[in-house]
Amino acid sequence: MQSSRRDFLKLAGVSALGLSAGTLGFLGEGARAADALPTATDFAKPSTAKRWAMVIDTAKFDDALFKKCIDACHSNHNVPEIEGKQQIKWIWTEDFEGAFPTERPAYLAEEQEHRKYLLLCNHCENPACVRVCPTKATFKNNEGLVIMDYHRCIGCRYCMAGCPYGARSFNFQDPAPHIKNINLQYPHRTRGVVEKCTFCVEKLAQGKLPLCVEASGGAMVFGDLTDPNSEVRKVLKHKYAIRRKPDVGTEPGVFYII
Amino acid sequence: MYNAKFIIPGLIIFIGLALFPFIKGAGQPELKVETEKPKEAKECVLPKEKIRDVHMVLLNEWRDDVIRNGKRVYTSENGKQYNMSLTNTCMGCHENKDKFCDKCHNEVGVNPYCWNCHNTSPVKKEGEK
Numbered sequence: 001m002q003s004s005r006r007d008f009l010k011l012a013g014v015s016a017l018g019l020s021a022g023t024l025g026f027l028g029e030g031a032r033a034a035d036a037l038p039t040a041t042d043f044a045k046p047s048t049a050k051r052w053a054m055v056i057d058t059a060k061f062d063d064a065l066f067k068k069c070i071d072a073c074h075s076n077h078n079v080p081e082i083e084g085k086q087q088i089k090w091i092w093t094e095d096f097e098g099a100f101p102t103e104r105p106a107y108l109a110e111e112q113e114h115r116k117y118l119l120l121c122n123h124c125e126n127p128a129c130v131r132v133c134p135t136k137a138t139f140k141n142n143e144g145l146v147i148m149d150y151h152r153c154i155g156c157r158y159c160m161a162g163c164p165y166g167a168r169s170f171n172f173q174d175p176a177p178h179i180k181n182i183n184l185q186y187p188h189r190t191r192g193v194v195e196k197c198t199f200c201v202e203k204l205a206q207g208k209l210p211l212c213v214e215a216s217g218g219a220m221v222f223g224d225l226t227d228p229n230s231e232v233r234k235v236l237k238h239k240y241a242i243r244r245k246p247d248v249g250t251e252p253g254v255f256y257i258i
Numbered sequence: 259m260y261n262a263k264f265i266i267p268g269l270i271i272f273i274g275l276a277l278f279p280f281i282k283g284a285g286q287p288e289l290k291v292e293t294e295k296p297k298e299a300k301e302c303v304l305p306k307e308k309i310r311d312v313h314m315v316l317l318n319e320w321r322d323d324v325i326r327n328g329k330r331v332y333t334s335e336n337g338k339q340y341n342m343s344l345t346n347t348c349m350g351c352h353e354n355k356d357k358f359c360d361k362c363h364n365e366v367g368v369n370p371y372c373w374n375c376h377n378t379s380p381v382k383k384e385g386e387k
Contacts, residue, residue, distance in 0.1 A: 037346045040339035043330045141328060149325045150375065182377060185346055190374040205330050 037185065038206065045207040049224030051125070051144035052199055053253040054210075055235045056118055060219035066093050066118060072215035073197070078188035080178030088169040090197040091120040091212055099256075102245050112258060118220075120212070121146065121167040121197040122244065125251030129159035129168065138194075144225075144253060145199050155192040164248045168196045225253065291365050294357035303334045303347075317344060317372070345376045 073079070073091045080088050096108065099117035127146045129138050137152035138159050160168045174191045182188065186202075189195050200210035213220045223230035232255070235241075241255040259265065302309050304316065320342040323329040332340045341347050352358045355378040363370065 037350050038341050038343070040331045040341050043341060139326070141326075143328075147325065151321060151325075184377040187345060187375040187377060190371070201328075205328065 042206045046205045047207050047209075048204075049143050049230075050226040051224060051253065052123065052204070053144075053223065053225035053232050053255065054199075054213065055221040055232050055239075055241060055255045055257060057219050057221075057235075057239075057257045058115055058117055059257070060216075061116070061118060063116075065216065065219060066116060069118065069212040069215045069220070072211040075181065076183055076186060076211055077198075078175070078179050078183055078186055079195075080175035080188070081180065082173075082175075082178050086172045088171065088175060088195065090169075090195070091118065093117060094119050100242065100244060102247055103242065117256065118212075119165070119167070119244075120254065121199070122165055122250070122252030122254045123199055124253060126249060128162035128164065128248075128250055132158040132162040134158065141201075143204075145201055146196075147198055147201060148194065148196060150187075150189055150193045150195065153193040155194065157194060159194055164245050164250065165252070168194050170194050289365070291361050293361045294352075294354055296351035296353070299351040301336075301338075302351075303332060303338075303340050305335070314370070317348075320344070344372060345378075349376075349378055 070091050070093075074081075077090060079090050082088060093116040095116060096103075096113050099119055123144060123146045125144070127138075127140055130140050130146060133139075134156060135152050135154055137149045137154070138146065139149070140146050155170065157170055160166075160170060171189050171191050171193055175188055176182070179188060200208075200212075203210060208214070209222055213222045221231045221235050223232040225232060227233060235257070236255060239257045241257045243252045243255055245252075304312070309316070320332065323332075324342050330342050332342045334340065349355070355373065
C-alpha cells in the first residue's frame, strides 16, 4: 500500500496522543493499591540525623511537579481541601515576593521573578512556634524536627502568630468532610487544633524519604545538615542557596537554590 | 430536734433515692457485653484481662512514646514486636469499631475522642462501613 506523507503524519499524531494519554491521566490512573499495614519490622531501620534539612532547586520546578509534590503530601496526610481563609496547607506555592519578602533585589531577573516557590514548614533551629506554645504541644525533637502533638494542642494559635513563615493552619471546622479520599492509615485532625508539615517523621522512622522529596524526582534533596557527606551538604557546597527571612533569626532548615 | 417532721421523712426519701440503683440492680444477672473478637488474630499485645483493664493507659503511653520520644516499636510480654499504632495495629485486628470498641464504651457511658482523628478499619476498602 502506498502511503503518503500526510497519512504517515496522521498516524504519528494519533500514536503520540495515545502515548501521552497515560501521563495526562484521562485514561484514568490505576486505583491506588492499598498499602500494607506498617508492622514493627518496617521501623527496624530508621533514618536518623542530628539536624534534618532540605534543599529545593527552584529552577527544576514547573506547575506539574508542584502539583505532584503537593498531592503526594496532602493526599497521604489527609490534608483537607478548603477554599478561602480557612484553608489548611502543609506545602504550598508562592511567588518571589511572598516567599522572600526580605530579599529586595532591584531589577530582579525576570525568570526568578515569575517563578513559583514551593513553601513548607522550615523546621527551624530556633523555632518561634516552640517558644510560644503554652502547652508544649509543639516541640523540637532531637533530630531537629519541629513536631506537633495534636493531642496536647489547645488551639490557642500562639504558634501561628509566632511563625514568621505562615506555615501553620488552624482547623476552624471538622476537616473530615473536606478530605476526598481518606488515607485510613494516617489520622486526620479534629476541629480546634493547629496543624503543619512534619517533614514526614513517620516515613523517616521507616527509613524512607519525605513524600514530597520522593515525588520531586531530584528537585528536592533531603539529608543531615551536620554531616558534611550528606546529600544536602553536597548540594550546598556547589550551589548558592538562600533561606526565607534570615533576619528573624530562626535558622530555617529549608534552603532554596535560586 | 427542730423540724423533725420534715427532716426525718426527707432523710428517708434521700436514702431511698440514693439506694434505688442498688435495690433495683439486686438479683439481676451480671452485665455481659458481647464484643466481636478479631477473626484472624489470636493474641493481643497484652493478656486479655490486662488489656481490658489498662488499654487506655497503654494507648496513652504509646501516644507519648511515638510522638514525643520517637519510639515506635512495642515489645510485648512474650517478646513479640508491634508497631505502636491505634489505627494500624489495634484497628488492624479489631476491624469493626461499632461491634468491638463501642459495645463497652456505650455500656459504661464513656466517650473517648480517639476516633475524631484516628480512622477506623485501615484494612477495609473505601466506602465500606
